[in-house]
Amino acid sequence: PGAEGERPRRPMLGMARAAPPARREGAARFGLLNEPHPVRGADADLSGRVSLEEWLKAAARRFGLLDQDGDGVLTADSLPPRPGA
Numbered sequence: 001p002g003a004e005g006e007r008p009r010r011p012m013l014g015m016a017r018a019a020p021p022a023r024r025e026g027a028a029r030f031g032l033l034n035e036p037h038p039v040r041g042a043d044a045d046l047s048g049r050v051s052l053e054e055w056l057k058a059a060a061r062r063f064g065l066l067d068q069d070g071d072g073v074l075t076a077d078s079l080p081p082r083p084g085a
Contacts, residue, residue: 038058038062041058042054042055042057042058042059044057044058066079066080068080
């Protein structure tokens, strides 16, 4: 309902809507790693499948990124601060 003589606004047909943001999983969900799709990120040869070897390499890489003090152990206190926290 607008001013007299004004046409009512209708949704524009055929207009694309912005895609929703990717759902973050794992450590990315908490802002610790910038990797919204950890399974796809582990697919090193881009085959669409993740082998155990690829998964273990990706896990070791992610662990190394989070183990900032290099002691080989992750604790809540040793994790990097969350963005905005």
